[in-house]
Amino acid sequence: MVELPIKKTVHAAPPRTERFYDLTGGSGCRRGLADHFGDMGIAKPTQADAEAAVRVLIEWAGDDPSREGLIDTPGRVARSYRELFAGYAVDPREYLKRTFEEVGGYDELVVLKDIRVVSFCEHHMLPVIGRAHVGYLPANRVVGISKLARVVHGFARRLQIQEKLTADIAEAIQNILEPQGVGVVIEAEHSCMTLRGVNTLGSTLTTSRLLGVIRDDPRTREEFLGLVRGT
Numbered sequence: 001m002v003e004l005p006i007k008k009t010v011h012a013a014p015p016r017t018e019r020f021y022d023l024t025g026g027s028g029c030r031r032g033l034a035d036h037f038g039d040m041g042i043a044k045p046t047q048a049d050a051e052a053a054v055r056v057l058i059e060w061a062g063d064d065p066s067r068e069g070l071i072d073t074p075g076r077v078a079r080s081y082r083e084l085f086a087g088y089a090v091d092p093r094e095y096l097k098r099t100f101e102e103v104g105g106y107d108e109l110v111v112l113k114d115i116r117v118v119s120f121c122e123h124h125m126l127p128v129i130g131r132a133h134v135g136y137l138p139a140n141r142v143v144g145i146s147k148l149a150r151v152v153h154g155f156a157r158r159l160q161i162q163e164k165l166t167a168d169i170a171e172a173i174q175n176i177l178e179p180q181g182v183g184v185v186i187e188a189e190h191s192c193m194t195l196r197g198v199n200t201l202g203s204t205l206t207t208s209r210l211l212g213v214i215r216d217d218p219r220t221r222e223e224f225l226g227l228v229r230g231t
């Protein structure tokens with residue numbers, strides 16, 4: 001598909017929180033730590049700081065970070081974290097600003113299923129792995145399909161709870177694309193439950209956020225949920 005120039009510029013306010021000095025990054029906090037450190041006039045931790053922290057954790061676990069097999073591990077962990085938490089460096093809403101208005105009268109649901117979700121729970125910093133299904137009913141404008149997946153990945157690569165992730169994705173699409181309705185369903189396995197604690201192997205958490213006609217119109221809602229379920 002040829003990408004057309006942007007027809008309309010949407011000025012969405014960047015996400016802000018009142019809790020500028022909350023270094024814990026609670027569930028209400030959508031700003032990156034880099035912003036927090038900037039606000040406080042404190043330098044962001046360096047790669048060396050992160051590696052030192054990993055060495056402490058290895059020692060605390062009971063191993064020797066200087067032995068051969070572990071010597072390069074802190075560097076690898078820090079680099080992995082940079083990639084896995086890349087969501088702090090992007091505003092996923094940006095992906096939705098390039099839209100197409102020539103939709104040829106298309107006025108049916110657009111649903112992208114089985115978008116892989118790799119995230120981390122903010123309570124244990126353990127992986128949350130699952131699938132997201134994202135749909136919307138266009139109102140004159142559509143967005144490139146790959147952008148929906150990028151929005152999911154952008155929000156997922158942060159520390160959070162699944163409920164907030166689901167809501168963030170739905171609200172970004174609603175606010176930027178302004179469709180008639182949005183539906184987001186996420187099914188995910190939480191390592192903090194399946195690897196430790198209650199050890200509920202194989203259990204998944206399903207969360208959904210439905211907005212506009214996908215929430216309010218029973219037929220549209222059923223159609224969306226049916227497409228998500230594959231029925």
Ligand SMILES: [Zn+2]
Nearest residue numbers: 121123124192
């Ligand atoms: Zn957890």
